Amino acid sequence: xxxxxxxxxxxxxxxxxxxxxxxxxxxxxxxxxxxxxxxxxxxxxxxxxxxxxxxxxxxxxxxxxxxxxxxxxxxxx
Numbered sequence: 456x457x458x459x460x461x462x463x464x465x466x467x468x469x470x471x472x473x474x475x476x477x478x479x480x481x482x483x484x485x486x487x488x489x490x491x492x493x494x495x496x497x498x499x500x501x502x503x504x505x506x507x508x509x510x511x512x513x514x515x516x517x518x519x520x521x522x523x524x525x526x527x528x529x530x531x532x
């Protein structure tokens with residue numbers, strides 16, 4: 456993701472939703488805050504919009520597991 460445009464968020468729940476939808480991300484820790492960095496694509500922006508407007512959906516168990524996995528990644532590394 457060097458020269459490509461990046462989409463950066465600190466929203467863990469949005470990140471979990473994007474993870475369930477198949478988007479890959481990097482984690483950047485700055486002091487006590489974590490940012491999640493995605494490659495900015497039209498598909499990503501559409502999926503972010505679905506999440507923010509509550510028009511998207513996903514398997515609840517996958518979403519819950521995604522949240523747990525991201526929290527483990529943040530707090531155990």
